[in-house]
Amino acid sequence: MERHARHFQDELDELKGRLLGMGGLAEERLRMAVRSLVDRDGRVVEAVLTGDAAINQLHIEMDDRCFKLLALQQPMAVDLRSIVAAVKINTDLERVGDLAVNIAEAVRRYLQHPPVKQLIDIPKMAELAQVMLRDSLDAYVRRDLGLAQKVLAQDDELDELKTRVFRDLLACMLRDAATIEPSLDLILISRHLERIGDHATNVAEDVIFMVSAKDVRHQ
């Protein structure tokens, strides 16, 4: 392998590493937001609300890095696809970080009220969203089509959970007006979790395109 090519491969590996780092941060913030809800811990809420500087910084750095690779290395085929995929995945991960903030905002309001029974299926939704996020990033790094497909299947499951959460909370609100405000916040939280699943799905679709050059969106 000539020197230029080896240097470029190093840059691509570095890019993957950074993207994983960004994914780790996004996952950690999601985990904290959910923990603040389950443990009813206002300090963790505040930590999520004020702690997005690192992921935002990484978001800008990653874009810049992808941009320089596109401009200076003029990559082709799978390398080009993996850099364009990185630009998109970077956006998705930054949005996951934003959604962790949105969840924390809802939790902050939620904690001002007595709890609504056992949070229904929300912890289950959060668990699934986290697995999807992790799997989609592993699929990117290992270029694993099977794992990417698995993420797409899990999204249907997440969607079903969201529908069930909505139905259960609506029943709660209709039965007891005192639960209206906290139930509303739980519904919003379940929507944020659903969107995190959508972002993991985007990542999985980008992986499929990167590996196979096939566009599986809208099928």
Next chain:
Amino acid sequence: MERHARHFQDELDELKGRLLGMGGLAEERLRMAVRSLVDRDGRVVEAVLTGDAAINQLHIEMDDRCFKLLALQQPMAVDLRSIVAAVKINTDLERVGDLAVNIAEAVRRYLQHPPVKQLIDIPKMAELAQVMLRDSLDAYVRRDLGLAQKVLAQDDELDELKTRVFRDLLACMLRDAATIEPSLDLILISRHLERIGDHATNVAEDVIFMVSAKDVRHQ
């Protein structure tokens, strides 16, 4: 201008035209979704729910076109930035189309109940989201920094409207349990409109980066 360069400029102009076409479709679908709510028109709801094939098709075509330009033309500087911006904007516009579907889904449920007073500030939110979307695309085509900045300012206004809508509907629900279900749908619709504003903001930020090579996100 040599022949290759002229051909490339034609391709870039074609790309802009397609992106505008995609933007027009997204805007039209948003307009229909809002009209179905205001006019309480179930047929328009169904038209939105079943009519996303064109925008999805364009989404895939645009990505493919950007990809070929990156691979074959090896663009530099502002041209490279405008193609990467097109990839991102394409994603944002497709999401706006999805959000029109989400709005229509909520309208379908909403129409099963008697109306909640005068839809509060939702038509105003919809109007503002549409203006932001149109301005952000105009800013892309005209490379107009001032217009892009205007979109960023409007997003704060949209956010305030969303907060007011939420407060008003919560008061409604607490006052009269019969409004719980339709109010919930209106809250979800206002959140979808807020997200459309977020996508217009993304586009505006991409325009600023494209024109000035400055990253204004997270400021």
